[in-house]
Amino acid sequence: MKYIIIEDEQLAAKRLRxxxxxxxxxxxxxAKFDSVESATISLPALSYDLLFMDIQLADGISFDIFDQIHIEKPIIFTTAYDEFALKAFKTNSVDYLLKPIDHNELKNAIEKFEKRANTAENSESQIESTQLEKLIQSLNPTGKERFVVKVGEHLKTVETQEIQLIYSQDKGTYLFTLSGKRFLVDYTLDKIDDLLNQAQFFRxxxxxxxxxSYIKDIIAFTNSRLEIVIDHFDEDQIIVARERVNEFKSWLDR
Known part of the structure; x- marks a missing residue:
């Protein structure tokens, strides 16, 4: 069996190997790759049977690789961020391991990969419902705790609980905080939506x-839509899309 490691932490890659x-x-x-770019360029030309793939890479998230090239080989995901677990298993994943990687858990993951290979299960077969249920239970119930943002030449963290609103504008994604400040982040709105606590945040x-927590008012708007009022936000009207109104009301009334 031939395998490839996609990991941006040198020590973690060395230990895994x-x-x-x-x-x-x-x-x-x-081979070993440490970025979305290097993996995207090189993987199509290589012959391999199994990928070990970290989720957080030097230049982004490994799921970005799937947007650029087709991968049909089995994957064992390795990462410290368990909020990605459900999304990981929606790809052609064999298993999901949290860092630091445990010897026995890796052994079990490899055995699972070999069992699939030996029984001719193709790499795109569906994950069993019991595995999916176990994954859902293991997800971090509070969602992503903070975001790293760049302010000038400095990096700072923004706690998720201080974010009133997240919005897209001019091809950028911004966090709007309790202090009335906005910060540009290197995520799409779709990706952020996957990371957040769904009981607290709603798209x-x-x-x-x-x-x-920061909805100040909800006002009836035209065409059966709703307008949301958030303190100090005046970039644009915050309108609930008509197709999301009923789901939004149910979310509020749970």
Whole structure:
């Protein structure tokens, strides 16, 4: 079996390779990539049977790779961020391992991969419902806790609980905070929506995600839509899309 490691932390990649060599010395290590860009460029030209893939990479999230090239080989995801677990298993994943990687858990993941290979299950087969249920239970119930943003030449963190609103504007995605400040982030609105606590945040339209704690008022708007009022936000009207109104009301009334 030939395998590839996609990991931007050198020590983590080295440890993973050592563990695989201990468990399966007959496996052949083919390559290591540390970014979305390098993996996207090189993977199509390589022959391999299994990918070990970290989710947070040097230049983005590994799911971006799937947007650019087709991958049909099995994947064992390795990451420290368990809020990505459900999305990971919606791809052609064999297993999902949290760092630091445990020897026995890696052993079980490799055995699962081998079982699928030996029984001729193709790499795009559906994950069993029991696995999906287990994953859902393991997800971080509070969602993403903070975002790293750049302010001039400095990096700072913005706590998710302080975010009143997240919106897209001029091809950028912005966090609007309790202090009335906005910060540009390197995520699309779709990706942020996957990371947030769905009990606290709701995507009301293609443009806006709102935090329930900071809704100041809800006003009836034209064409059966609703307008949301958030303190100090005056960039644009915050309108609940007509097709989302009923779901939004149910979300508020749960």
């Amino acid at each position: 050592q563990l695989v060599e201990e468990l399966r010395p007959e496996y052949e290590f083919k 009301i339209s293609r443009k806006f995600i709102i935090n329930m």
